[in-house]
Amino acid sequence: MEKKVIIVGAGLVGSLWAVYMQKAGYQVVIYERRSDIRKAEISAGKSINLALSERGWNSLKAAGVEKEIEKIAIPMSGRIMHSIKGDLTYQAYGKKDEAIYSVSRGHLNAIMMDLAESKGNTKIHYQHQCLDANLEKGHITLKNLNTQEIIEDKADVIFAADGxxxxxxxxxxxxxxxxxxxxxxxxxxxxxxxxxxDKNGNYKIEKNALHIWPRGRFMLIALPNEDGSFTCTLFMPFENDKYAFKQLDSDDKIEHFVKEVFPDFYEMIPNLIENWHQNPLSSMSITRCFPWTVGKFALMGDSAHSTVPFYGQGMNAGFEDCFVMWELYKKHKDWDKTFKIYQEIRKPDGDALQDLSLDNYYVMRDHVSDEKFLLQKKIEAKIHERHPNKWIPLYSQVSFSNIRYSDAYKKGKVQEEIMQKVMSSPTIEKNWDSKEVENQILSMIK
Amino acid sequence: MEKKVIIVGAGLVGSLWAVYMQKAGYQVVIYERRSDIRKAEISAGKSINLALSERGWNSLKAAGVEKEIEKIAIPMSGRIMHSIKGDLTYQAYGKKDEAIYSVSRGHLNAIMMDLAESKGNTKIHYQHQCLDANLEKGHITLKNLNTQEIIEDKADVIFAADGxxxxxxxxxxxxxxxxxxxxxxxxxxxxxxxxxxDKNGNYKIEKNALHIWPRGRFMLIALPNEDGSFTCTLFMPFENDKYAFKQLDSDDKIEHFVKEVFPDFYEMIPNLIENWHQNPLSSMSITRCFPWTVGKFALMGDSAHSTVPFYGQGMNAGFEDCFVMWELYKKHKDWDKTFKIYQEIRKPDGDALQDLSLDNYYVMRDHVSDEKFLLQKKIEAKIHERHPNKWIPLYSQVSFSNIRYSDAYKKGKVQEEIMQKVMSSPTIEKNWDSKEVENQILSMIK
Known part of the structure; x- marks a missing residue:
């Protein structure tokens, strides 16, 4: 009898995992609560644009699907900060050839579904809502939202990639x-x-960068889309702050706010008010849990470790779950063992990812507008260039390597301590590029 | 039209709150998932015995029902520690007239239900399971587990005291x-x-005390029942420890374990193995949440702040929720306002209760067998006796006062710092009762 897996959720992680499971010779059945997004309008503004980086690419390559995604990915090689006065500052993310890639969630998801189905042995059932599961037996109960019919299904193993x-x-x-x-x-x-x-179809601001308007307690960011537009996201407290969504309770106030704090953006955006009311105000949460596997079920991606979007790692981490699970399964050829090791090694990485994501909010909305912070990052980049094996900046560990998140988080803390000492020198602005500073840093690396 | 409240859960908190709400002139409808415990056998061993202390009594008095409860409450004026050798050590909980009270959960609950119903305007519906709620509208959907009928009900306000x-x-x-x-x-x-x-119906060990067999990483405790018996509870890791439930996978091992670590208890208990298999192995959790009120609904007791049992404060805190909610409602005569203030002031107390409960596990299973700890508590008791307004030991703040949990927790931390300094003196064993030590402590109190 053919081996069968069920995947709950045809999102990014679910559809990538289907490709992996087909490679392993499994028949794959996916149940998805929503309709087929390929038949619906892909809404550009429904959720934050995604930034694909090394971990994501690595996992796509292992599944053999990276070529298709490359076609829609726009490289962003650094951040461009917009000051209130309209001055621009550029900070490279990594080395010259390193970039993170802006991709549309909807477009990416549609390609992944096509890839999953095109291999011939995956069937996606849409509008099927999971109602219940027998974790030990590997049974699942679903409701067909079209017919209201309740159905049961079972499989050797079931993966919950349902967000x-x-x-x-x-x-x-x-x-x-x-x-x-x-x-x-x-x-x-x-x-x-x-x-x-713009009216000629061109990008109004630099295409190959992630734009940030850092304002301390809040920020606006912009990521490029393929059609010359940018998806921009305003992050701000709901309430209890001078600048908070609750305060913006009239169109006048919205207009005045954007004009006051993002003047260059205000000049560029047409129909601000209409634009503002196009998309809902949304919340952001972190979910943690353990265990990640019970009986014949395993959680993957956001269902196991959903995070806030500030490191652009949510999807990358979910894809990496697939890569890790796959490597373990290839090695052990046994799901019980694979599940056990998967959750043991991957849980600390999920926790670290969440801590990193929270930390990076401060970096993006505040620190990137600080000259001292930018100088520190410049020094770290220099050391990295000269001693690539001794120093990899935290951002590069997370975005341009496959170092475990938990290791990157720990190393990042040690690096930060070293750099605090270096930056406390009163002459650092003058001699940052000197052999002396370089040696000071090297001497502190264990 | 008569004002109506719904209470979900006819447990201790739900039935006490019904008494309060009747006093306020409300018609009260209680929905309870289980059967009427008064018609079923009251199982002595189904859950940890309860220790009623000042906060609980205070809340019972405000509802005018304390007299009924006094009849079934057994005072425990201190802890008696049982060493491996069988030596006994006594530590008073507070002053001479202070005690916590052992009560049977089932018996207490039955009395509370009688009291709620006897006032004439409370109706308890058993075997009604809450399926859904419209929080803003104050609607609730329930399933009658007898008839499988789905019913709807609504009220001005709804209280979830459902654990x-x-x-x-x-x-x-x-x-x-x-x-x-x-x-x-x-x-x-x-x-x-x-x-x-014993065969004459007498208590085998001291009746008016809480007995502890502290063993470092695990412990056994015993609370007196009215019939001469004690409900004893073994707390121990599930696994990953030398002494863990997972290790005790045969009757031989159980027998050997109890004989080895609780020899005096082993001598007293008949039919150990049968006794052991009588009750299930249960887990303990802490649930935290916020907000505690949404729309017309409020959480009270364990549903808002369930805790581990080591301070014996779970029920007392739930009763105090009733007292606090009642005081606020009397003052404001407005549920929106009452709900808002209730959750604002009570949430930090729920958090502190949980932190206190976790901390006290270390005290009970480990510290109480340490002579230095007992000496410290003796010094604190002395200072308390001489300067009752300047020093109230943490245990007394929690168990014999109505000081907010959050204040007690903070004050306890300050006291602990002071006592650490006092106890670090090499001569403390000799001069603990001296004017010098007294003055040292007084000088450190802010």
Whole structure:
């Protein structure tokens, strides 16, 4: 009898995992609560644009699907900061050939679904909502939202790639004795705005960069789309702050706010008010849980470790889950063993990813507008260039390497301590590029 | 039209709150998932015995029901520690007239239900499971588990006193945007054992004390019942420890374990193995969440702040929720305002209660067998006796006062710092009762 897996969720992680599972000779059945996004309009503004980086590419390559994605990915080689006065500052993310890539979630998801189905042995059932699961037996109960029919299915193993609000986790795992779980919302919300191409279809600001308007307690960012437009996202507290969404309770106030704090952006964006009301105000949360596997079920991606978007690593981490699970399965050829090791090694990485994501919010909305911070990053880049094996800046570890998140997080803390000492020198602005500073840093590396 | 409240859960908190609400002139409808415990056998061993202390009494008095409870409450004026050798050590909980009270959960609950119903305007519907709630409208959907009928009900306000695994919280609140929630299981489980009366119906060990067999990483405790027996509870890691429940996988090992680590207890308990298998191995968790009120719904007791049992404060905190809510409602006569203030002032107390409960596990299973710890507590008791307004030991703040948990927790930390300094003196064993030590302590109190 043919081996069969069920995947709950045809999102990015679910559809990539289907490709992997086909390679392993499994028949794959995917149940997805929503309709086929390929038949619906792909909305540019429904969720934050994604930044694909090394871990994501690595996992796509292992599945043999990276070529298709390269076609829609726009490299962003650094950040461009917009000051209130309209001055621009550029900070490279890494070395010359290193970049993170802006991709449209909808477009990427559609390609991944095509790839999963085109291999011939994956069937995606849309509008099927997971109601219940028998974790030990590998059974799942679903409702066909079209016909209202309740159906049952079973498989050798079942993967829940059904997102931050995972139905499998909520309906079944959370009820398991000794299942630890938390959902924690940060105090900030986000709203997307679309900055269209100019009348000739060209990008209004530099295409190959991630734009940031850092304003201390809040920020606006912009990522390029293929059609010359940018998806822009405003991150700001919901309330209890001078600048908060709650305060912006009239069109006048919205207009005045954008004009005051993002003047160059205000000049570029047409129909601000209409644009503002196009997309909802959304919340952001972190969910942590353990175990990640119970019986014949495993959580993958956001269902296991959903995070806030500030390191652009949510999708990359989910793809890396696939890569890690795959490597373990190839080695052990046994799901019990694979599940056990998967959650043991991957849980600390999920936790670190979340801590990194929270930390990077401060960096993006505040530190990147600080000259001292930019100088520190310049020094680190120099050391990295000269001693690539001794010093990899934290951002590069996370975005341009496959170093475990938990290791990167720990190394980043050590590096930060060293750099605090270096930056406390009163002469650092003058001699930052000197042999003396270089030796000081090298001497502190263990 | 008569004002109406719905209470979900006819447990201790729900039935006490019904008494309060009747006093306020409300018609009260309670929905309870289980059967009427008054018609079923009251199982002595189904859950940890309860220790009623000042906060609980205070809340019972405000509802005018304390007289009924006094009849079944057994005072425990201190702890008696049992060493491996069988030596006994006594530590008073507070001053001479202060005690915590052992009560049977089932018996207490039955009396509370009688009291709620006897006032004439409370109706308890048993075997009604909460399926869903419309939080803003104050509607609730329930399933009659007898008839399988689905019913709807509504009220001006609805109180969810439905425990650590609250159906209202799980089915409705957890789905509300920006609702923070966590469930966290500690690594230890518990098992109850019954130590019966002797053949003459007398208590085999001192009646008016809480007995502890502290063994470092695990412990056994015993609380007196009215019939001469003791409900005993073994707290121990589930696994990953020399002494863990997982290790005790045969009757031989159980027998050997109890004989080895609790020899005096082993001599007293008949039919150990039968006794052992009588009750399940249970887990313990802490649930935190916020907000505690949404729309017309409020969480009270364990549904808002369930904790581990080591301070004996779970029920007392739930009763205090009733007292606090009542005081606020009397003052404001407005539920929106009452709910808002209730969760603002009570949430830090719920958090502190949980931190105190976790801390006290170390005290009970380990510190109470340490002479230095007992000496420290003796010094604190002395200072308390001489300067009752300047020093109230943490245990007394929690158990014999109505000081807010959050204040007690903070004050306890300050006291601990002072006492660490005092105890570090090499002569403290000799001069602990001296004017010098007294003055040293007084000088450190702010």
């Amino acid at each position: 931050a609000f995972s139905a499998v986790r909520y309906n079944s795992m959370q009820k398991v004795d000794r299942f630890n779980f938390s959902q924690f919302y940060i105090e900030d919300g986000y709203k997307e705005l679309l900055l269209p191409a | 650590a695994f609250s159906a209202v919280r799980y089915n409705s609140m957890q789905k509300v945007d920006r609702f923070n929630f966590s469930q966290f299981y500690i690594e230890d489980g518990y098992k109850e054992l019954l130590l019966p009366a």
